[in-house]
Amino acid sequence: MLEAIGIGFSGLIEGFLHLHxxxxxxxxxxxxxxxxxxxxxxxxxxxxxxxxxxxxxxxxLGGLMEEEGFIRIIYxxxxxxxxxxxxxxxxxxxMCDFGPLLENPKIFLLGAPGNFGIFFTVALALxxxxxxxxxxxxxxxxxxxxxxxxxxATRIAPxxxxxxxxxxxxxxxxxxxxxxxxxxxxxxxKERMMTMGTVKKSVSKTTKLLFPLVTTVIGGLIAPxxxxxxxxxxxxxxxxxxxxxxxxxxxxENEIANVVTLLLGISIGATMDGRIFLTTQTIxxxxxxxxxxxxxxxSGIIFAKLINLVTKGKINPLIGAAGISAYPMAARVAQxxxxxxxxxxxxxxxxxxxxxxxxxGSVISVAVMLSVLTGMGLI
Amino acid sequence: xxxxxxxxxxIVVGIGGSTACLLLLxxxxxxxxxxxxxxxxxxxxxxxSGRC
Numbered sequence: 001m002l003e004a005i006g007i008g009f010s011g012l013i014e015g016f017l018h019l020h021x022x023x024x025x026x027x028x029x030x031x032x033x034x035x036x037x038x039x040x041x042x043x044x045x046x047x048x049x050x051x052x053x054x055x056x057x058x059x060x061l062g063g064l065m066e067e068e069g070f071i072r073i074i075y076x077x078x079x080x081x082x083x084x085x086x087x088x089x090x091x092x093x094x095m096c097d098f099g100p101l102l103e104n105p106k107i108f109l110l111g112a113p114g115n116f117g118i119f120f121t122v123a124l125a126l127x128x129x130x131x132x133x134x135x136x137x138x139x140x141x142x143x144x145x146x147x148x149x150x151x152x153a154t155r156i157a158p159x160x161x162x163x164x165x166x167x168x169x170x171x172x173x174x175x176x177x178x179x180x181x182x183x184x185x186x187x188x189x190k191e192r193m194m195t196m197g198t199v200k201k202s203v204s205k206t207t208k209l210l211f212p213l214v215t216t217v218i219g220g221l222i223a224p225x226x227x228x229x230x231x232x233x234x235x236x237x238x239x240x241x242x243x244x245x246x247x248x249x250x251x252x253e254n255e256i257a258n259v260v261t262l263l264l265g266i267s268i269g270a271t272m273d274g275r276i277f278l279t280t281q282t283i284x285x286x287x288x289x290x291x292x293x294x295x296x297x298x299s300g301i302i303f304a305k306l307i308n309l310v311t312k313g314k315i316n317p318l319i320g321a322a323g324i325s326a327y328p329m330a331a332r333v334a335q336x337x338x339x340x341x342x343x344x345x346x347x348x349x350x351x352x353x354x355x356x357x358x359x360x361g362s363v364i365s366v367a368v369m370l371s372v373l374t375g376m377g378l379i
Numbered sequence: 380x381x382x383x384x385x386x387x388x389x390i391v392v393g394i395g396g397s398t399a400c401l402l403l404l405x406x407x408x409x410x411x412x413x414x415x416x417x418x419x420x421x422x423x424x425x426x427x428s429g430r431c
Contacts, residue, residue, distance in 0.1 A: 101408075102408055102412070105405040105406075105408040105409050105412075106405065108401050108404060108405040108408065109398070109401055109402060109405060111401055112394075112397050112398040112401045112402075113398075115397060116394055118393065119389055119390045119393040119394055120390065122386065122389050122390070122393075123386040123387075123389070123390060126382045126385065126386045127382075127386075132380075132382065132385050135386075136389070139389075201417060202412065202417045203412060203417055204412075204415045204416060204417045204418065206411075206415035207408070207411045207412055207415045207417075210411055210415070211408065211411065214404075214407055214411065215404055218400070218403060218404060218407065219400060219404070222396070222400050222403075223396070223400070357401070360401070360404070361397060361401055364397045364400045364401060365393060365397040368392070368393055368396040368397050368400065369389065369393055371396075372388065372389060372392050372393065372396070376380065376385075376388075
């Protein structure tokens with residue numbers, strides 16, 4: 001009987017006995033993510049479920065990511081088949097206002113260099129010894145957007161999903177911290193003080209309605225492999241601009257986006273098992289992801305300087321930094337930096353145009369890359 | 380395909396392809412704006428229908 005009691009008690013310490021050194025480290029990392037989300041306000045909607053998921057999966061013998069585990073079921077149902085990022089993209093499409101972009105189509109071009117970091121980072125990752133598909137998945141962190149990073153990583157490098165997603169979402173929230181020094185480094189005080197005038201309303205409702213449709217068709221024809229991403233964001237925007245399906249737009253940006261964000265976050269967190277996550281590879285991915293976003297910002301500013309030169313002083317180079325996908329944070333950063341050097345400077349609407357251009361640009365860049373991989377026969 | 384060729388191809392086609400695509404879209408926006416110009420009474424109509 002005493003033996004049975006002893007065995008019974010030993011069951012209570014099994015969890016401690018199976019604790020690997022990496023588990024407490026990952027639980028601490030999970031707590032840091034929770035702290036960043038709750039106390040610092042960095043993307044709390046994502047970092048809180050990701051952080052909690054990381055803690056859950058690092059408690060031994062819980063079996064949450066095993067075949068019958070509840071997080072594994074969620075993971076299989078929506079992450080492996082790329083469904084969750086696409087559902088979130090519909091909501092993002094609803095939230096996006098392409099109005100400022102349509103007012104000044106030239107600014108659309110800033111969405112391209114704002115994503116050049118993706119391609120340079122692919123080359124760097126290759127040089128560091130990652131495989132070709134892994135390098136592409138890492139480069140997509142430079143899209144400065146979570147859903148494309150999750151979508152591509154799931155498709156071509158699922159074993160790297162954890163670090164790639166953590167990099168994508170945490171760096172996205174760090175945009176207000178890492179962009180200003182790059183902006184100051186690459187622009188002169190005179191450039192930062194430049195005003196761009198007010199944005200005049202010049203876009204009809206028909207144009208706003210046709211834009212998502214035309215973009216879907218043209219973008220889809222050029223890069224069909226990214227049509228799922230492009231199509232979902234444009235569907236969301238089309239529904240909003242049509243004004244005919246308010247219940248669907250409301251559900252997409254609220255209920256659906258909230259539920260899917262929770263499920264996606266907890267599933268991603270659960271991929272952060274310490275035994276798999278704590279490797280040199282993860283540190284390299286986090287470093288490369290950060291570099292990708294810095295390169296995006298730098299190439300956006302340099303390209304905006306070129307346009308400014310060609311248009312003889314009509315574009316403030318600061319808005320080039322907003323040509324990334326982090327919407328609307330990057331636009332706000334450009335506005336704040338402009339006003340810091342010239343209180344009469346109102347760059348927000350122009351920067352929002354570049355920012356939505358960056359949103360579309362990131363999807364197009366990812367789509368182009370997937371189509372190139374298909375062309376090469378790699379996927 | 381070796382890594383050098385792959386990297387260069389991704390950079391050239393990626394940057395070229397995405398820039399060309401955005402350029403094309405910005406031209407299309409220009410055409411759409413010409414075909415369907417903004418009318419100042421659009422807002423007014425919107426407000427009226429909103430009131431209903």
